[in-house]
Every structure is written in C-alpha cells, then in structure tokens.
Amino acid sequence: MQKSDEMSEVDKIPARARGRPRAFDREAALAQATRLFWIKGFEATSIADLTEAMGIGSPSLYAAFGSKEALYAEALRHYRDNNEALVWAGFFSAGTAREAVMSLLMDSAAALTGCVADIPRGCMVTLSSVGSEGHADLGELVRTARAITLDRLKLRLNQAISAGEIPVSTDVHALARFVQTVQNGMSILARDEATRGELEAVAELAMLGWDTRTGDAEHRRG
Amino acid sequence: MQKSDEMSEVDKIPARARGRPRAFDREAALAQATRLFWIKGFEATSIADLTEAMGIGSPSLYAAFGSKEALYAEALRHYRDNNEALVWAGFFSAGTAREAVMSLLMDSAAALTGCVADIPRGCMVTLSSVGSEGHADLGELVRTARAITLDRLKLRLNQAISAGEIPVSTDVHALARFVQTVQNGMSILARDEATRGELEAVAELAMLGWDTRTGDAEHRRG
DNA sequence: CTCTTTCTGTAGTGATCGACACATAAATAG
C-alpha cells in the first residue's frame, strides 16, 4: 500500500533517482495544495484549481501524489507539521495545566485569525467536512485528527490531578470537552472575520469557567 | 425579483391555479431537500441526490424552486421555521438573562445531538461552508444567519443590564461572543458523535464562566 | 552513441455536474 522505493537505503547525497528529474519543488507544491484545501475544503477544490495553484500539470500531480484523496491526506500531514506548533507549543511548555490551556486558547485566538503567519483563517481540521458521506477514509482521518485535541487535554488534566494542581474530583472528560468546544467554536468565528482580540476575550471568559470548576480562586475576577 | 402571481388576492378556497396541478407536496419535498443539505452541505449535494430524495424529476424541481441555489435559500428558511424554536424557545421565555443563556445552551445540547426530534446532528447554519468562494450570495446569507445569534445575545444582555440583573461594567459583546463560541463548538462536537450528556456538561462549564464574569456568586460551585 | 527510466505537456477518457428542450398529460376558461 506504500511506495517502497521512495526512501532507499542511500539517503545522504541525493544521488539523483534515475530518470528525468522532477521540475518542481514537491514540498512547495504541497504547501500550495494545503492552502487551497484549507480555504475551500476538499469537495470544493478541483484538480484544475490545484494544478493552477501548484503550477504543474495534472499528470505531474498524479505522478507525485497519486490521487486527490491521497493529496489531501498529505496536505493534512503538511498542515500538522507546519502549523501545529503555532497552537500547541505553549501548551506543552507550560508549567501548569491552567497555563497550558490558557496558552492553547490564546495561541489559537492568534493563529486562527491569521495573526502569527500568512495563513488562512480557522483550523483546516476543525472546519473540514469531508466526512459527510463518500470519502469515508478521509472522514475517518480528520475525525481522528480532531480527537487528538481531546486526548492531549485529558492527558494534561490527569497529570495536573496527579501533581495535586487541581482537585481529584475534577471531571476531566467534561473539562477537556469544554476546552475543545471553545477552540472549535473559535474556528467558526474566525472564518466569519472575528478579530484576534474578540477571540482572546472569549478565551479569558472560558478560563473563568476553568477556574471555578477547578477551585482556583486566585484567578477569579468580578 | 419575486414571483408576483403566487399569492393572488383570492386566498381562501385554494381556487385551483390554472393549469395541471402539481403532483407532489411542495413543503414535503422542501423538507427532504433541507434534510439532505443539512447532512451533506450545499456543494456535496447534487441535483440527482435531491430529485431522488424529493421523489420528483429535475424539471419539476426547477419549475418549483428555480435553481439549486434558490432551493438552498428556501431550505434555509424551512430550517429556521421548523427548528429555531427547538433552541430559542426557552431563551425567549426565560425570566432572566442567565436562564435565557442556560436554556439556549441546554436546548442546543439536546437539539444538536438529535435528541428532541428526528433531525440530523449539528446546526445546518453553523456548519454550512457555502461561503468559501463561488456562491457569494449564499455565503452572505448563511453568514447573516449566523450573526443573528450574536445580535439576540447582545440584545438580551443589554436588557439584563437595564434591569440591574448584571453589572453595568459587563462586557456585553465579549460575553455574547463567548456564548456564541460555545454553541458553535457544540455543533462540531455533535457531528463527531458527542452525546447530549457531554454537551450538557459543556454548557454547565460555560455557565460557570458566565457566573464569574457577571458576579453571580450564588450559582458558583467548587 | 543507445537503452532504460522518469517526468512533462497535450489531449482526451467516461462520468457527472447543473440546467433545460420538447412533447405529452392534466387541469381551467370559454
């Protein structure tokens, strides 16, 4: 099921494959395809749209990526590799679960509104709707990607309980679902042109619920 | 721009139009079209899908609705007329802004998971992505529909301020954006098979943020 | 050089897209 002769044992010194060399930068073309899928979605993006944006002919596209579905799958990977850190770096480097979640929501507010890089608004994974009948495999792929957020949040919350940071009685699943809900909702608002400041205010309000639920009184306001 | 000879002055006693009568129930067919658009979205739903679900031929569809875009616009209206009350009835009948928002989120948790009627998961308007280039008019239509939620929330919050229910210092816009974000996020979770109970827990956590922000101490937990 | 391998551009595959021409059927108006 996988191309086996892509990465041979000879890796150092490119060592020109065999035949005529590819005339375009595969990663650069993939980046353009990712951007297009991100903005328009899978169904609404045609091969003609893609070849124009990538600057190549359709035979080159199919030779390099296999099919539209396979290209989308690779675009998802490229999206993760290049944009995940924008939203999750602070989460993973934070000292407490509260700071981690706060970072996640604040960085999301910035990233989803295209304020930290020249990227489209909203999350490509969150807003993807390829799962709606047909393309079942791609649907499963994006649904799995969406589930990762929940897993990471629950893992971090459980660590916080072990560390005594938040009460053992905390409903980890519900709290993680809440944060996931807020982040998802921010993607939709971002696509409807909400500003970074508006989403940051939403993040702050979300953290108030966090503080109350986890009994962290020192951060409360009002 | 409107069909002028649809509702003539003679309204009582149907008074058979003139030619051959329509062989199908227009509203029933529209209901089927709405359901299909709701589940699959505008782009992914083809005329063939629609005619099959509606049980009519394509000439009948075009004679009755004009075009795919016009049918979608009518489907949006049908969606609002038949489903808005499921989510907004409690909001409008509530005595306080807090109860109104709580009702909105709780009823959303039930409706979005298909628990109160035989309807698809998630909100048709929230999850619609017809705005992504092409079909600019439909994009504007759904964006306007999405904005109504924010308007209603802000209106209700301002009333609450006038009534002395919440502090004058409350950031109405931010709080409304927050509730809108949570409701939007719930649509995405609902489509990913989250349960009514999970979304209700999310709604409760969201209300904790509300209570802290509005200084409503009696509802706090922890 | 020739042979093999791989990529590129032209051109086009069958399938499906949204939308409609046309003839016929079913109603009213006279």
Next chain:
DNA sequence: CTATTTATGTGTCGATCACTACAGAAAGAG
C-alpha cells in the same frame, strides 16, 4: 368541444469532474 395554462417524463445540453494515454523530453547506465 377547443384554447390556454401548468406540470411531468424523457432525453440531453455544454461544462466540468477526477483521472490518464500517449509521445516527447531529460536524466543516468551501459
């Protein structure tokens, strides 16, 4: 009855869909 009006079913329009056959071009291997 005939004339008019409207809806339906068959068949199909040009455009676009995802995808490829084919021939030539550009590289290494011998």
